[in-house]
Amino acid sequence: MNKKHKDFTKIIKDIMPGFVVAVLVAGLSMLLAKFIPKLGAASIAIFLGMFVGNVFLNQEIFQKGYKFSETDLLSYSIVLLGATLSISTISEIGISGVIFIVLQMTITIIGALYIGKKLGFTDNFRYMMASGNAVCGSSAIAATAPVIEADDKEKGIAITIVNVTGIVLMFLLPVISQFLYNHDLTQTSAMIGGTLQSVGQVVASGAMVSEHTKDLSTIFKIVRIIFLVVVVFALGHLKHKSNKEILKEEVTDIERGKIKVPWYVIGFFITCALFSFNIITQNVSMICKELSNKFEIIALAAIGLRVNVKDLIKQGKAVSLYGLFIGILQIVSAIILIGILL
Template sequence: MNLFSYIKKIIPGLFLCILLAQLGVFLGKFVPSIGGAPLAIFLGLLSGNTFAKSKIFASGSKFSESDLLSYSIVLLGGTLSINTILQLGFSGIIFIVLQMALTIGITMFIGKKLGFSKHFRALMASGNAVCGSSAIGASSPVINAEENDKGISITIVNLTGTLLMFALVPIAGFLYNFETLQTSALLGGILQSVGQVIAAGSMVNHNVLEMSTIFKIVRIVFLVVIVIWLSKEFHNKELEVDTEFALEEEAYAKKKTKISIPWYITGFFILCTLFTFGLIPPQVSKVFKMISSQFEIIALAGIGMRVNIGELIKQGPKASLYGLLVGLSQIVIAIVLIKIFL
């Protein structure tokens, strides 16, 4: 597909996301206690499950949800100093590592008790522990997961994250009175996708948005570790075959585990470094911040549009229960770890 055809394909959905985003911002002025970000998501959710269910909007909403959000994250790096990232400290890193490890353990345990296959449990574990659909997509080939398991896990993880996105804000207000570090750890340490973290952070304040995004970015960096672990775990336990075939599979597994960090994370750190050393002037940083905010609100509308309520109902109560129990477990784990380390 050439560039012109691609642009033509994304225009309807992108235009609708822009319209919903601006409508959300406008309505947010009348209900400042809610704000434009959650309203953009709600409008996207309403539209995507009613009049905008047509495939003509799919490419544009996907572009808004993924590409625009990625650009927003990169530009956000041009507004933050490395000193801000260092505020996480050693205790913040330990919190993230333990939160991820315990999420994986509890997800595998709950899934086993509910009778799900090991492959499906592994996809659910990586998606909830790291970064939702991206982690599932990276983990799927190294464990030879079925397409059906991949599709269902993506649906359940995304829906769980969407529900948590709205639930965690009042929890943070009640427990931490929106204190920046603790609230950011709760949001950035639990929520499944970057978009959900940004959306939830937007509902609190800009400081929480920035810090929770940093927590999330650190989690994404650990994606490489999770994928390598899954590769070894499934390779060691499932490839009990003759030596020659095992060596071939081992070489293939190692090849598949060469998972790179998403490009927008690299871009974020490059701009963050440039800003730290004063190579990005304050005026340019302000422009980055303005554009990043605009891309962000459009992406949130796209995220709402791509939540398929009908698909969730189709998965049945058992899969939904799995997602709910994992989400509740993540909240409990995070609250305990925040109490200990932060």
């Protein structure tokens, strides 16, 4: 018992320095977001974390705390996010809206995998870019990474690029929607909610148009998030199917459909179901939403703190092109699908 207590104390001591830094960066990001709401706390947390981590606090003493803040808190955030999503939400955008989302996500995933292959990126990086752009940015990448056994460096770079792409589109989509649809509520909301990478970016971009657009855009986004588990399963299956060096018993497991899925993806699905059946009340859901948001911002700050800018610059041109091409693909496919379906 004494040994266990000592081990626990050591773990806390190892984690605390980096965790405190991540919390402080997240807190400062939330404060700054009040003055620049269009950028949002999540985006600020990543870039502020990158600045602090690369210029000041990149010493070894902080690394375990950064890793805990990134992996554990983002996992809890994903589970809590499920408690804010109801399956009945789908009805608010209709069958045509759901079809639009499914087709838009499918095109994004296939396009991201194809473009990444042509640019010479690894399978793991392509799968994370596909899930991050198709579903919900950082959370989707965090859910996908363990399933495909991606390393932390690739995960950090993928999250950064997906968020950078999202920030650019966040400002661009209201302008495109004004030009194409004169800010028609359904079409503009579909463009914003069906394309942007993170919930925060959707809320910020929709708010640039109107309150109603923000609300409907968020519903389109929520429907995408509901498909998170499906996307993680699909990409996990693709990864293991294409791996030539897996053991025979692993092949057998895959053929039987036994794909290893992180606990928090299952947790996300369970909390979503509990909220859908009103077992999780609205009041509890609001608390979960607040906690999920705070955990995500701390985790994103930690991700920024762990991103090595030198590594990012080393891959700069190809990675930037990757993000650009996916962004263009998403806009073009959304325009075509909105024209056909909405």
